[in-house]
Amino acid sequence: EVRLVEYGGGLVQPGGSLRLSCAASGFTFDDYAMHWVRQAPGKGLEWVSGISWNSGDSGYADSVKGRFTISRDNAKNSLYVQMNSLRPEDTALYYCVKDISPYCYGSGPGFDSWGQGTLVTVSS
Amino acid sequence: DIQMTQSPSSLSASVGDRVTITCRASQGIRNDLGWYQQKPGKAPKRLIYGASSLQNRVPSRFSGSGSGTEFTLTISSLQPEDFATYYCLQHNTYPLMFGQGTKVEIK
Numbered sequence: 242e243v244r245l246v247e248y249g250g251g252l253v254q255p256g257g258s259l260r261l262s263c264a265a266s267g268f269t270f271d272d273y274a275m276h277w278v279r280q281a282p283g284k285g286l287e288w289v290s291g292i293s294w295n296s297g298d299s300g301y302a303d304s305v306k307g308r309f310t311i312s313r314d315n316a317k318n319s320l321y322v323q324m325n326s327l328r329p330e331d332t333a334l335y336y337c338v339k340d341i342s343p344y345c346y347g348s349g350p351g352f353d354s355w356g357q358g359t360l361v362t363v364s365s
Numbered sequence: 366d367i368q369m370t371q372s373p374s375s376l377s378a379s380v381g382d383r384v385t386i387t388c389r390a391s392q393g394i395r396n397d398l399g400w401y402q403q404k405p406g407k408a409p410k411r412l413i414y415g416a417s418s419l420q421n422r423v424p425s426r427f428s429g430s431g432s433g434t435e436f437t438l439t440i441s442s443l444q445p446e447d448f449a450t451y452y453c454l455q456h457n458t459y460p461l462m463f464g465q466g467t468k469v470e471i472k
Contacts, residue, residue: 300459355408
């Protein structure tokens with residue numbers, strides 16, 4: 242059974258940094274692309290970032306480009322996102338999401354498994 | 366960036382009704398689109414991939430159609446468990462983009 246568990250959320254001041262982690266199990270982690278998707282309270286889904294199976298390719302939403310960095314450690318079955326220069330509008334539940342494809346875009350991808358999310362609150 | 370315009374943003378319907386939700390892409394995305402269902406307090410679940418292929422174990426009352434810039438999700442006969450919010454997602458190119466969502470409520 243696929244299991245994705247996010248860690249690292251919490252309260253941070255504007256301008257601060259936070260690193261989220263996702264521990265994956267139940268599948269061959271290095272066969273698949275992975276993503277972060279967020280949802281602000283009462284709002285819709287927003288794709289944040291994705292990384293291909295071997296870290297050879299990654300992409301970001303315009304809203305986080307230059308501030309967030311996605312990475313993965315296939316030896317540890319883990320996904321990360323380093324979030325810098327945080328803003329109040331970054332407040333959201335952050336989901337770790339497994340793709341069905343090794344790649345983040347094109348004809349193959351799709352999100353087939355989601356974690357339960359970790360809440361990030363940016364406030365003074 | 367490719368923008369996804371989803372409509373309507375909400376709708377009220379009765380059990381047994383036929384429901385149609387539309388997503389329009391600002392440029393062609395072939396059939397690189399999926400549909401997702403989210404219930405309150407839960408993570409989303411994929412219903413449709415490749416614009417028209419039904420995900421395993423998803424009821425056949427759900428169907429998807431379209432290619433290029435216009436896509437449709439249809440629920441042929443709405444059931445009580447279908448009241449939820451639905452999102453399209455384009456994965457043709459970066460940045461990936463969800464539609465704004467359609468909340469399906471009970472009339």
